[in-house]
Amino acid sequence: xxxxxxxxxxxxxxxxxxxxxxxxxxxxxxxxxxxxxxxxxxxxxxxxxxxxxxxxxxxxxxxxxxxxxxxxxxxxxxxxxxxxxxxxxxxxxxxxxxxxxxxxxxxxxxxxxxxxxxxxxxxxxxxxxxxxxxxxxxxxxxxxxxxxxxxxxxxxxxxxxxxxxxxxxxxxxxxxxxxxxxxxxxxxxxxxxxxxxxxxxxxxxxxxxxxxxxxxxxxxxxxxxxxxxxxxxxxxxxxxxxxxxxxxxxxxxxxxxxxxxxxxxxxxxxxxxxxxxxxxxxxxxxxxxxxxxxxxxxxxxxxxxxxxxxxxxxxxxxxxxxxxxxxxxxxx
Numbered sequence: 653x654x655x656x657x658x659x660x661x662x663x664x665x666x667x668x669x670x671x672x673x674x675x676x677x678x679x680x681x682x683x684x685x686x687x688x689x690x691x692x693x694x695x696x697x698x699x700x701x702x703x704x705x706x707x708x709x710x711x712x713x714x715x716x717x718x719x720x721x722x723x724x725x726x727x728x729x730x731x732x733x734x735x736x737x738x739x740x741x742x743x744x745x746x747x748x749x750x751x752x753x754x755x756x757x758x759x760x761x762x763x764x765x766x767x768x769x770x771x772x773x774x775x776x777x778x779x780x781x782x783x784x785x786x787x788x789x790x791x792x793x794x795x796x797x798x799x800x801x802x803x804x805x806x807x808x809x810x811x812x813x814x815x816x817x818x819x820x821x822x823x824x825x826x827x828x829x830x831x832x833x834x835x836x837x838x839x840x841x842x843x844x845x846x847x848x849x850x851x852x853x854x855x856x857x858x859x860x861x862x863x864x865x866x867x868x869x870x871x872x873x874x875x876x877x878x879x880x881x882x883x884x885x886x887x888x889x890x891x892x893x894x895x896x897x898x899x900x901x902x903x904x905x906x907x908x909x910x911x912x913x914x915x916x917x918x919x920x921x922x923x924x925x926x927x928x929x930x931x932x933x934x935x936x937x938x939x940x941x942x943x944x945x946x947x948x949x950x951x952x953x954x955x956x957x958x959x960x961x962x963x964x965x966x967x968x969x970x971x972x973x974x975x976x977x978x979x980x981x982x983x984x
Contacts, residue, residue, distance in 0.1 A: 691767035693732060698754050698762050700741045701733075704778055720749060721756035729754060732763040734781070736774060742766065745774050746781035776804055783815045790839050790846050794828035801826070824850060834862040838869055847875050854882045 733747025742764070744751055754762045769777075779796045782788055788796075800806045806814065812822045828839070828849065835849050848868045855861040864881070867873040947955075 691765055693763065693765050695761040696735060696742055696764040696766070698751065698759055701735060701751055701762070701764075702738055702741050702743045704744045704748065704774070717749060717753050717756065720753035724750075724753050724757040724759060729759070729762050732765050734777065735764045735766055736768055737766065743774070745777050772804075776800075780814065789843055790825065790828060790849070791831075791836060794825045794831075797822055797825050798829045827853065832858070832861065834858070834865045838865045841869050845869070848873075848878055851875070851878045851882050 734745040735742040812819045835852050
């Protein structure tokens with residue numbers, strides 16, 4: 653048993669490397685290692701895979717599944733799914749989109765890492781895998797965060813480290829588990845209103861909150877204006893939810909400009925963060941020659957052209973920013 657640890661760890665990492673696993677691999681590997689589970693990679697019949705009864709995802713985008721199915725028809729499944737034995741069949745733990753798309757593509761088999769572990773580990777792995785998907789909804793994410801803290805005993809800090817988010821992000825998502833029905837409905841209709849949802853949760857008046865949520869869903873209320881409403885509790889509103897603009901018009905206008913500026917700054921910082929993360933991910937991939945060697949030359953050439961176009965767009969963005977802030981440019 654003493655020699656099994658390092659050898660097992662090395663074998664698991666090799667399995668994920670050979671199967672071109674995603675950046676989720678370290679989290680799953682650590683869980684499998686901690687349970688001392690036996691694992692192997694093999695081709696498993698698609699028809700013998702059972703869906704995960706505790707699947708934390710609530711929905712899947714049919715269009716993206718269709719696109720993935722087309723890719724699988726042409727290129728096959730590049731990243732293995734994770735299953736565990738269940739009698740003569742296998743229970744799916746992670747990779748449900750790939751399994752569903754493989755079924756749509758009428759594939760007979762799918763590459764899978766077969767590991768033996770208990771129900772708790774299976775659920776924990778499934779949740780972590782889904783939390784790292786880009787298309788998970790805020791409400792799904794909130795529910796999974798809650799399960800990780802209440803069922804598995806993760807602290808907010810531990811959970812943030814596990815899923816690669818900051819502590820504040822996790823705390824805010826956990827707040828959504830207590831969101832009232834009108835806020836949950838808004839988020840289910842428009843996932844891009846997450847910041848609006850946090851603001852709406854500050855409003856205790858159910859009728860007012862529901863009225864504002866409807867305006868947000870219709871695109872009639874910006875985040876900056878909503879923040880102005882939630883920040884002025886003594887301000888009256890008419891029957892349509894519009895603030896009374898008669899008293900202290902100048903003060904509210906100044907506050908509105910400040911709120912708009914904060915919203916614009918938040919948007920700019922968010923875009924900058926996404927751009928930085930995307931470039932970091934790209935550089936990390938390009939630093940792996942073994943991956944680049946597997947990409948056809950024509951695809952590399954097309955991607956190089958795409959990067960050139962992107963470079964021009966970034967240079968254009970730089971010019972716009974500098975032109976919009978001449979005073980800061982002159983001081984440099």
